[in-house]
Amino acid sequence: MSSKFANKKSLIISAAILSFFLALMIYALKQDPNFTPSQLVGEQAPTISAPVAQGGSFNSQDIFHHNRWVVVNFWSSYCNVCRNEAPEIENFYQTVTLKSNENPYFLSINIQDDKETIKQWQNNYKQSFPVIQDEQGLISLKYGVTGTPETFFIAPDSTVKYRVAGQVSKDFILNFIAWLEKHPTASQEEATKALINIRSNS
Missing domain, CATH: 1.20.5 (Single alpha-helices involved in coiled-coils or other helix-helix interfaces)
Known part of the structure; x- marks a missing residue:
């Protein structure tokens, strides 16, 4: 007993x-910060007007509302994860963005590094895309960025569909956009579950 x-x-x-x-x-x-959705989801993407590290300036009116997805990637030189992400970002820019005006546009925004640091970073990682300088952190503040890297997926109508915290890759970006297009009314929880599944297979 x-x-x-x-x-x-x-x-x-x-x-x-x-x-x-x-x-x-x-x-x-x-x-996982992705379970805390950005407050911008469902809203129009905030406008961006800022200098470009390679020279000149950028205005988001040139790309928003142009009937193509926009992938906005925030990064900083002190971010270790950004180092791992760097080659994938360049791969996406070269093989997707530059191939067609209908493909997703890639927008790189650096937070608070100076121009020389950005140029050195790009030289080290063989990156060729223009980098917007968020010198005072005001753009990241508008977008509610809490850490780097963070990547915003902006639909062709300029609506923010999702914010991904953490590293992204070329395959992940393409697969996640494809999922968002197939599930336009998905909840943020559903999108997060899809994100985790896609990330594990990308």
């Missing part, structure tokens, strides 16, 4: 421990 009781007690303890660790896993998953 005592042996059965001990076995039952052991099973209860094991179940309790399993439940505890399952709860911890769910909690950890919920800490």
Whole structure:
């Protein structure tokens, strides 16, 4: 009788421990910043007007509302994840954005680095795209950026569809845009689950 009781007690303890660790896993998953949607989702993308590190200036009126997706990537030189992301970003720019005016446009925005730091970064990572300088952090403030890298997916009508926190790749960007196009009315929770699934397979 005592042996059965001990076995039952052991099973209860094991179940309790399993439940505890399952709860911890769910909690950890919920800490993914992508589970906290950007307040801009569903809104028109804030306008951008700023200098470009390579010279000249940029105005978002030149690309927003032009019937193409816009991928806005915020980064900084002190961001380690941005280093891993750098080659993929260049690959996307070269093989997608530059191939056709109908393909998604790539927009790079650096937060608070000086021009020389940006140029050195691009030289180190063999990047060729123009970089918008958010010298005072005002653009990132408008977009509600909380860390780098963060990437905003802006639909052809200039509506912000999603904000991805963390590293992105060429395949991820293309696959996620394809998913967003197929699910235009998806909730942010559904989009986040899709994001996690696509990221694990990209």
